[in-house]
Amino acid sequence: MKKIIIATKNKGKAKEFRAFFDPYDIEAVSLLDLEEEIPDIEETGESFVENAAIKAEQIANHFQQPALADDSGLIIDSLEGRPGIYSARYAGEPTDDQANIDKILEEMKEVPENERTARFICVLAIARPGEETMFVTGYCEGHIQLTQSGENGFGYDPVFVPEGYEQTMAELDPDEKNQISHRKMAINQLESKIDLL
Ligand SMILES: O=c1nc[nH]c2c1ncn2[C@H]1C[C@H](O)[C@@H](COP(=O)(O)OP(=O)(O)OP(=O)(O)O)O1
Numbered sequence: 001m002k003k004i005i006i007a008t009k010n011k012g013k014a015k016e017f018r019a020f021f022d023p024y025d026i027e028a029v030s031l032l033d034l035e036e037e038i039p040d041i042e043e044t045g046e047s048f049v050e051n052a053a054i055k056a057e058q059i060a061n062h063f064q065q066p067a068l069a070d071d072s073g074l075i076i077d078s079l080e081g082r083p084g085i086y087s088a089r090y091a092g093e094p095t096d097d098q099a100n101i102d103k104i105l106e107e108m109k110e111v112p113e114n115e116r117t118a119r120f121i122c123v124l125a126i127a128r129p130g131e132e133t134m135f136v137t138g139y140c141e142g143h144i145q146l147t148q149s150g151e152n153g154f155g156y157d158p159v160f161v162p163e164g165y166e167q168t169m170a171e172l173d174p175d176e177k178n179q180i181s182h183r184k185m186a187i188n189q190l191e192s193k194i195d196l197l
C-alpha cells in the first residue's frame with residue numbers, strides 16, 4: 001500500500017485524512033504515527049497558505065519525500081474574521097479545544113442568531129523536495145450555535161452548524177462531516193494531483 005506523510009500532529013485531522021485516502025489504497029501516515037519524535041513546527045506565517053507551506057516543506061525536507069500539510073481554521077464574520085489563522089491557539093498555548101470554544105461563545109454572547117455566520121477554511125499544501133509547493137483551498141459555510149453540542153470531530157465542531165443542517169459538525173456522523181467539510185472540498189481539488197504524492 002502506498003504511504004503519504006501528512007505533516008500534522010492533530011489526531012482529528014489525521015483520522016479524517018485516513019478516511020479520505022483509504023479508497024485510493026493510500027495510507028495516510030501522520031507525524032503521530034511515526035516512531036521518530038518530530039519537534040513541533042512553529043507556524044510563523046501570516047496566512048493559511050504560508051503556514052501550510054511551512055509545515056509541508058519542513059517535513060518534506062526532513063524525510064526527503066513528498067508531504068501534505070493542512071492549515072485550517074474558523075473565520076467568524078461578527079468577530080472580524082477571528083480566530084482565523086490563530087484558531088488553534090486562540091485561547092493560548094498549548095492548544096485547548098474547549099478553552100477556544102468557551103472564548104468564542106463568550107465573545108459572541110450578544111451576537112444575534114442571524115449575524116452568527118462563519119466558515120471553516122482548509123488550505124492543503126503539497127511539498128516535494130526540490131519542487132515548487134502546490135496549494136488547494138476548501139471552505140464550509142455555516143453559523144456558530146449559541147451553545148455547544150455533540151461529541152464527534154474535533155476543534156470547533158461542537159459549535160459549528162453547516163449551512164442546510166440543524167446539527168453541529170460534532171453531532172453529524174463522521175462520514176457525513178467528511179462529505180461536506182472544508183477539508184473534503186480541498187481534497188476534491190487535490191484529486192488530480194494525488195499521483196504527485
Ligand atoms: O474540521 C474542523 N473542525 C473543527 N475545527 C477545525 C477543523 N479544522 C480546523 N479546525 C480548527 C482546529 C484548530 O483550532 C484550527 C486548526 O489549526 P492548525 O494549525 O491548522 O492545526 P493544528 O495545530 O491543530 O494541527 P497541525 O498544525 O499539526 O496540523 O482550526
Ligand SMILES: [Mg+2]
Nearest residue numbers: 010043071088
Ligand atoms: Mg497547528
